[in-house]
Amino acid sequence: MVKLFIATVATILTALPLLSYPPHPKPYYHSLFLSPSLSDNATISHHLFTLTRRPHSASTPANAAAAAHVFSTLTSLGIPTRLTSYPVSLSFPLSRSLTLTPPPPAPPTTFTLTQETYPDDPYADVASEVLPTFHAYAKSGTVIGQVAYVNYGRVEDYAVLENMGVNVSGCIVLARYGEIYRGDIVENAYEAGAKGVIVYSDKKDYGGGAEGKGFPDDRWMPATGVQVGSVFNGAGDPTTPGWASGEGCERLTDDEVEAGGDVPLIPSLPVSAADGEVILRAIGGKVAGDDWRGGEDVPVYRVGPGPGVLNLGYTGQNIISTIQNVIGVIEGAEEPDRYVILGNHRDAWTFGAVDPNSGTAALLEVAQRLEKLQKKGWKPRRTIIFCNWDAEEYGLVGSTEWVEENREMLASRVVAYLNVDCAVRGAGFKASATPQLDHLIMQATQQVEDPDNSSQTIYESWVGTTNHPSIGRLGGGGSDYAAFVQHIGVPSADVSFGGAYPVYHSMYDDFIWMQNFGDPMFKRHVAVASIWGLVALRLADEEFLPFDYISYTNELQKSAEDLKVEVSGKSISLSPLLRSIEKLKTAATKIDIERKVLFEFAMEENKVWQSIWKNQPLKVRELNDRLMMAERAFTDREGLLGRPWYKHLIYAPSKHNDYGSKSFPGIDDAIEKAKSLTTAESWYSVQHEVWRVTRVITHASLVLGGQLT
Numbered sequence: 001m002v003k004l005f006i007a008t009v010a011t012i013l014t015a016l017p018l019l020s021y022p023p024h025p026k027p028y029y030h031s032l033f034l035s036p037s038l039s040d041n042a043t044i045s046h047h048l049f050t051l052t053r054r055p056h057s058a059s060t061p062a063n064a065a066a067a068a069h070v071f072s073t074l075t076s077l078g079i080p081t082r083l084t085s086y087p088v089s090l091s092f093p094l095s096r097s098l099t100l101t102p103p104p105p106a107p108p109t110t111f112t113l114t115q116e117t118y119p120d121d122p123y124a125d126v127a128s129e130v131l132p133t134f135h136a137y138a139k140s141g142t143v144i145g146q147v148a149y150v151n152y153g154r155v156e157d158y159a160v161l162e163n164m165g166v167n168v169s170g171c172i173v174l175a176r177y178g179e180i181y182r183g184d185i186v187e188n189a190y191e192a193g194a195k196g197v198i199v200y201s202d203k204k205d206y207g208g209g210a211e212g213k214g215f216p217d218d219r220w221m222p223a224t225g226v227q228v229g230s231v232f233n234g235a236g237d238p239t240t241p242g243w244a245s246g247e248g249c250e251r252l253t254d255d256e257v258e259a260g261g262d263v264p265l266i267p268s269l270p271v272s273a274a275d276g277e278v279i280l281r282a283i284g285g286k287v288a289g290d291d292w293r294g295g296e297d298v299p300v301y302r303v304g305p306g307p308g309v310l311n312l313g314y315t316g317q318n319i320i321s322t323i324q325n326v327i328g329v330i331e332g333a334e335e336p337d338r339y340v341i342l343g344n345h346r347d348a349w350t351f352g353a354v355d356p357n358s359g360t361a362a363l364l365e366v367a368q369r370l371e372k373l374q375k376k377g378w379k380p381r382r383t384i385i386f387c388n389w390d391a392e393e394y395g396l397v398g399s400t401e402w403v404e405e406n407r408e409m410l411a412s413r414v415v416a417y418l419n420v421d422c423a424v425r426g427a428g429f430k431a432s433a434t435p436q437l438d439h440l441i442m443q444a445t446q447q448v449e450d451p452d453n454s455s456q457t458i459y460e461s462w463v464g465t466t467n468h469p470s471i472g473r474l475g476g477g478g479s480d481y482a483a484f485v486q487h488i489g490v491p492s493a494d495v496s497f498g499g500a501y502p503v504y505h506s507m508y509d510d511f512i513w514m515q516n517f518g519d520p521m522f523k524r525h526v527a528v529a530s531i532w533g534l535v536a537l538r539l540a541d542e543e544f545l546p547f548d549y550i551s552y553t554n555e556l557q558k559s560a561e562d563l564k565v566e567v568s569g570k571s572i573s574l575s576p577l578l579r580s581i582e583k584l585k586t587a588a589t590k591i592d593i594e595r596k597v598l599f600e601f602a603m604e605e606n607k608v609w610q611s612i613w614k615n616q617p618l619k620v621r622e623l624n625d626r627l628m629m630a631e632r633a634f635t636d637r638e639g640l641l642g643r644p645w646y647k648h649l650i651y652a653p654s655k656h657n658d659y660g661s662k663s664f665p666g667i668d669d670a671i672e673k674a675k676s677l678t679t680a681e682s683w684y685s686v687q688h689e690v691w692r693v694t695r696v697i698t699h700a701s702l703v704l705g706g707q708l709t
Contacts, residue, residue, distance in 0.1 A: 014387040021337055029378040033537060034447060038369045041522035044529070045515075047073070047361040048522075051346070052511045055130045058347040058391035058398075059090055059321035063127065067324045070388045073364050074328040077371040079386070081328040086245045086401045088237040090321045090394055091230075097313040098198070100147075100271060102282040111275050115507045116224045118216055123351065124511055128348050130507045131401075133270055134228040134316065135182065135199075136394050137238065141267045142313040143195040145172045150192075151292045152178055153185035153199075158192045160585050164286055166303050169193030172310040174279050176202040177270075181477075183231040183444035186264040195313045197268035200276025201227050204294035206275055206502040215508045219426075219517040223274040225506040228349050230393060234262035235482055235645060236400030242645060244282050244405035254318060254591075267314045282308025287639040306492045317340045323347075323390035325398045333379040333539065335621075340628060341385045341417045342366065342532065343399060343480050345392030354501055354518055358423040358525060360388060365529040366536070380540040381580050382415060389480050393543030396482050404482035407653060410488060415628050416539050417484040417492040423528040424519045425498030427452050429462045432472030433493035434485060434631060434651070435552040437535075441493060442469060444534045451523035452496075458527060471553075475651035475662050486648045489632040491547065495531055497524040543620055544595050547627040549704060551589035556650070556697065559663035566671050567664070570683055580697040587704035595623060608669075626706045634702035636692060640666050649696045664693050 032038065050069055056062035067083065074081040100109045113133050117124040148168045151157040153175035160170065175185050182199055189197045201207070206221040207214065214222030221227075232238060237249040241260065257263055270389045271279075281299045289300040295375075326346070332338065344359035360616040367386055391397035403410060416437065430443050445459035451459060462469045474485045474492055484490040501518070503509045519525055538546055560577055567574065598620060637649035652665035655672065663669045666689040674682035702709065 007585070008425055010684050015334075024377065026078065026378075026381075027538075029373050029540070030127055030378070030534060032376065033369055033373060033533055034691055038372050039365070039526045039530065041366070043368065044361045044525045045522045047364050047650070048357055048514065048525075049511050051360055052348075052351045052353045053506070054126045054350065055349075055350045055443070056346075056348055057131055058394060060129075060322050063390070064117055065201060067326055067388070068359065070346060070364065074326070074386060077367055079328040079330055081326060081369060084325045084327055084402060085322050086237070086325075086398070087247060087320050087322055088245045088391060088397050088401065089239045089251075089318050090391065090397075091131050091136040091138070091316050091318050091544065094315045094317050095313065096132060096134060096269060097311070098271070098275075099311040100279055100282055101309040101311070103284075103307045104191050106282075109160055111271065111278075112223070113226075113271065113275075115226050115270070115272070116236040117686070118222070121216075122512065127507065133226040133228050134314070135186070135228070135264075135270060137232040137263045137318075138269070138314055138316055139264045139267045140315045140694055142311070143172060143267055144309065144311045145170055145195045145285055146304060147171060147198075147279060147308050147310045148173050148194075148304035148306075149280065149288060149292075149301060150182060150189070151174050151288070152176055153188050153197070155188055157190065159354045160289070161303060164303065166305070167193075167284065168305065170195060172196040172198060172312055174198045174200065174276065174283070175206065176200055177227055177423055178202070178205040179213070179554070182229055182270070183233045183264070186231050186234060186266065190679055192268050194266060194452065195564050196310070197264050198271055198276075198279065198312065199227075199268065200271045200279075201225060201273050202276065202294050203273045203298060208502070215503055215513055216516070217258065219502060219507060219513070223506060224272045225503060225508055226270050226272050228270055230395050231260060231264050231268060231503050232395040234260075235396045235477060235487075236404065237397055238263060238395070240401075240404075242404065244401050246405075260515045264393075267312055269312060277306065279310070290414065325390055325400055325402055326386075326388035328367065329385040330374075330380055330384040331382040332381055334661045335382045336623075339385050339414045340382055340383040340536050341387055341414060341484075341649045342536055343387040343417060343419050344391060344421065344423075345389040345480055347390050347398075348509070349393055349505050350507040353511050353514040354425050354509050355422045355504065356392065358514065358518070362420055362423040362525055362529040363388065363534060365525070366533040369529070369533060373635075380537075381543070382540045384507040384536060384540050391586065392480055396477065396480055400478035400483045400487075403487060409489060410484075411492070411632060414484070414490045414543060417481060417490050418532060418536055418539075419481040419492065419494040420496065420528060420532055420618050421479040421494065422496055422498075422501075424524045425496065425501040425515070426518060427524070429495070429497055429531075430472070430499065431469075431495045432474050434474060434491045435555040435563055436492050436547040436549050436631070438471050438547045438551045439469070439548045440496070440535055440538060441531070444531045444538075445469075447534065448527055448530045451527040465609075471479070473663065475650055475653060475665065477653040486646045486652050487567040489635040489648055491631045493535065495528060497528060516634065526594060539585050545624045545627045548592075548663075549583065549627070549630060550592060553581055553585040553588055555663075556584070563664065563667065567686065570686070572683065572690065574690060576694040577697070579695045580701070584697050584701040584704070585605050587701040591623065591626060591704050591706075598623065622706065626704050630700045630703045633703045634696050636696055641669065641689075649693050664689075666692060
């Protein structure tokens, strides 16, 4: 036995000179990545200026030019890059009209439905390229009806109206942007019996109130600014739900798409604050509550219906158009079949300085820094993939088609997906993630200087006076992480600076707004790139994946406690769910200990033993695979009831707000239905959903444990 051991050691020592090690350990390169000498805010600024010179919505020549810029930049860095194209169904406006007939003797008002340029606007020469204000995938038709005001158009807003004795059936409703996804505003209106929907940007929410000055004098939305956007409630090409769109592929007809329930069944239009105020003045009836009212300088908010009458006309056209994803790959040196993906979309409704090209500029900054690391000898352990998506604004189309096309390979190989959409909206760091990435993100922010206060780290400013930073969850469908998290179950994160910004999806989201108000010195862009890249480097380079599933179990326990309140007094047992969470906690604790033991063994000073460990990588690989695949176990092949594309049973969009995130979404949907129906059968459905979630959590604990039953 001793002779065998000596012979084994001798063999390893003989082979040692042949092993190829980088000139520096990985942490050296990670710290170098954060060095000011490698970052360049002037280059980021140049990228953003170039990308936003013209409006570039999906499938336009300007967007193809933006794709060419991303492609050429990545290629110039020595990153093998390709264009992946898809023919998809996109929506375009053909005609729009809106006329208000107020009570006599006031004359009718026909709205121009335009956004205005301003004096010395540097983009006035290309303003005509901005698409007319519209809602993508809106229902075509002409409707006439009294107007009623419905606040934000939420389900609870209609409940308030019902309590006031106000019936909006047969009306055209006026809703303000601000709380829920516009597609859900339209759907909720349809469910309430409305004929059509007008959505406006209230001055209280977007115009800075009575004292607010519109852009370019201040950061606020001008009175004529309009927030456009999609009202599609699904993900991907509406004509290819669940499969990738390709030449000659199977497609649903427009009638089949409409029958699927993800496109609106009544017409809608977005309008400006100025137009919204004109309509408000034509509404009578009861006075709205204080929380439904705007600023002091606007008319009294009444709910109607009428006496003002709206005539709304919209005609749209769906056209099969070509979109282009740009994909760049830095191949891993040791585990090329394990992928860390960085994603950002490129298409914009108008100029897109914030949404999305602040993120695109940051993506290119990360790529440039990694190219500099490569010149210094760094090679990633795992493959890093840069994805610049197209047609996100229409409904996450580019990313969804790519994930659907590559589903099986991605499901078996992706370590994590790291998304940045609007990288910079203003000050203040924000992050959302699946919970096993929480600590990794926090650790990254502890290493990056706050761009607005050099005396502290981003983590210190993020935490503030609290003990723990607030990290959101990726249940909403607001960006390209949706297909990764909610469809195939990939650990994911999304980071940014700033919260909501007033010129969102308007023609004033341009380089001047960013330069003057969003990030004048482009330091926040540099900081986003630093955090984004550092998290990617650790996921790509660390031999043991830095996932923390104990954090996940803590989050699940909190969500289960919230459920107790929801089902209180009902014959619903949460015991199976609570037991499954305990099993997951046990498995998470065991794999954490197992990882620590392996790590300590690997780091022992005895180089012979370390070499033996180096030549037995399968144990580390197997442990990492369990950490990687546990998130997949939270998915169910049948998906959510009535929403089969959403496979994840822990996180998904709220049923009545696509932007909102819900824990245990299937249980939440069932509770909402049961509260409405109040039948024994409906509450039995709640218990069924509890069992479904119990099963996927149990599956995740088995994956972490790595042993067959």
